[in-house]
Amino acid sequence: MTDVLRIRDLNKSFGGIVVADEVNLDLHAGRVLGLIGPNGAGKTSLFNLVTGVVKPDTGSITLDGQSIDNLPIYQRARLGLARTWQNLRLFPSLSVLDNVMLGPRDYPGEKLTSLIFDARGVARRQAEEQDRAHAILKRTGLAGVAQSRVQDIAYGQQKLVGVARALMNDARCLLLDEPMAGVEGQAYGAIQRVVRDIAESGVAVCVVEHNVAFVRDLCDEGVFMFAGKVLARGTVGELIADPRLTELYFGT
């Protein structure tokens, strides 16, 4: 198993609140890891630390063997780190297609010089990316709403737009933050199928999710977090069966 993302001795606290306490975690290519834990366990904070949204107090993170500790968010993304957000963070002034079109690591036309001096090259690459975006929208079941504004589509579909946008990155490591929260019906199966396919194509996937059935069906492995600490690691079935963890999760 190839380690794609390696987290070592990660610590972070905000005042007295510890969100990461000596976290050590590896994400492997082709595997889906589920992060489980009650609210406030530090799951989303871990995503924020990995993606550079929040700087850790100590510790190190490598992506494909390369240290990303000192890189800003966008450079981490360009190395193949993609994520979705718990609260969507889509672009409301763009259509579904245009939201997804912004996802490629190397966005054609980002440099003004290439827009001016290589207009044809940019146009050709834009057309290629548009084809890729359409293919991803089809795969995620969003082909019919490609031209819609994101706030006009169902919540489950909006979650899928977030996933589709992250897929455009052609990521090595994909972090999904509560992809199933508020999702029902068709989108449920679609998200599950898409995440499985992504992992099978060799991407290291990490999912934060409260929907235990979804995590159990999807994840190869699970990690239980509590108060910023990784308390246990094993199959999701094992973690759910552990009465000590269940007590921490439900507070009973």
Added chain:
Amino acid sequence: MEYIVTIIILVGLFVILAASFDLIIGYCGLISIAHPIFYAIGAYTSAMLAKEAGVPVPLAMLIGAGAALVSSILVALPSLRVSGDYLLIASIGFQLGLIELAKHFHEIGGAGGLTNIPPFLIREVGREAYAVLVVVIAALTVWFVRWMATGPYGRMMSALRDDELAFSMLGRNAIWVKVSVFGIGSAIAGLAGGLYAHYFRFIEPDQFGLLASSAVLTMVVVGGMRTTWGPVVGAIVLQLLPQAITFFGLPPSVLGPLQGIMFTGLVLVFMFMRPQGLVAASDLWRGREGGARHD
């Protein structure tokens, strides 16, 4: 005739200013009202180079635009590294500080202003030719802003405006996009400054202050943000309105404040009654390729 040509030139210059300001505040969502200071930097640089160093006027104007570009990047870079309203604070501080500095700098005319700026085209070809030049540059500015806003860069600016963090997480360099747009918009304002200086041949620090800021902001808001024709309509309407009230023969001590009140009042009225401005922008970004292809 000379009056009409001068009005056309003024309208043209304000179209350049409003369109380039719309790129910054409208399309990219960068909150700054200090646009006129870059207009001033272009005007003073070009005027001083032509007057004191004998640099040919077209070259001096381009260097003026370059000076506006460099100074805008220097203001923007530290303040745009953090999100929030730091750009607004830093740019206003820069604007007011530089105006005060210019007032005490006698080499550039001080508070009394810089006079005898070398003219361009007017003597050789005529005022009409200068008006044509300004109108052509205004048209090119409007076209350029539209080209930027409706292409791949426009898609980026829309996303950046909506959510900077999500934008960065896609691998896009938000700071670079913001600094680039601010720099380009300011450089265009600098070019307009050069065009102003070599026509009117007199510039003074106070004309680039907050009144000018409110005028340009009003043009964009009243005309319609994020539209091709909004800044054009705004510049025409708001350039002609102050001209119209000058016909009432009011003393300058009343006229100046009245214009300021008019600009502020119009912004307030439009914010309440028609926030989208005279020309309404679509709230959904569409590229110039029009409808995307369907598989």
